[in-house]
Amino acid sequence: MSEVIDELRELYQALIIDHGTKPKNFRKSLDASAYAEGFNPLCGDRCELYLKIENQHITDACFQGQGCAISVASASLLTESIIQKSVTDALALFNQFQNFMTSEDECDVDLGKLTALSGVRTFPTRIKCATLAWHTLKAALEQDNAPVSTE
Numbered sequence: 001m002s003e004v005i006d007e008l009r010e011l012y013q014a015l016i017i018d019h020g021t022k023p024k025n026f027r028k029s030l031d032a033s034a035y036a037e038g039f040n041p042l043c044g045d046r047c048e049l050y051l052k053i054e055n056q057h058i059t060d061a062c063f064q065g066q067g068c069a070i071s072v073a074s075a076s077l078l079t080e081s082i083i084q085k086s087v088t089d090a091l092a093l094f095n096q097f098q099n100f101m102t103s104e105d106e107c108d109v110d111l112g113k114l115t116a117l118s119g120v121r122t123f124p125t126r127i128k129c130a131t132l133a134w135h136t137l138k139a140a141l142e143q144d145n146a147p148v149s150t151e
C-alpha cells in the first residue's frame with residue numbers, strides 16, 4: 001500500500017513540476033470579459049487571471065504572473081479545469097478545492113488532476129500558494145475588481 005502512495009506522490013510531484021515550469025494557458029488575453037489579479041504576500045506570488053465568459057460559460061481562461069512552482073502549477077491546473085465549465089460549476093469547484101486544501105478529510109468529489117496539489121496540505125504556509133489562483137478566479141467571476149490578497 002505504501003508503495004502505491006509513494007508512486008502517487010511521485011506522479012503528483014511530476015505533474016506539479018510539469019505545470020509549474022511549463023504552465024498551460026500562460027498568456028494574456030485581449031478579449032477577456034472578466035479579469036482579476038491576486039497577490040500572496042507570504043510568498044510573493046502574483047496571478048493575473050483572464051476569463052472569457054459567454055452565455056454564463058467560461059469559454060477561455062488564461063493567466064500571467066510570477067510566483068513559486070506551486071502557485072504557477074495551481075493556476076495552470078485551474079485554467080485547464082474551468083474551461084468549458086459554467087460559471088456556477090466553476091464557483092462550485094472553487095468551494096470544493098478550497099475545502100480539499102484546508103481540511104484533513106479525503107475529498108469525496110473527484111477533483112481530477114487537482115488532487116496532485118494534495119501534498120501541499122502538509123505545508124500550511126504553501127496552501128496560500130495553491131489557493132491564490134482560485135481566490136483570483138472567484139473575484140473574477142464575481143466581477144470584484146479589488147485586487148485579491150490572501151492576507
Ligand code: ZN
Nearest residue numbers: 043045068129
Ligand atoms: Zn508561493
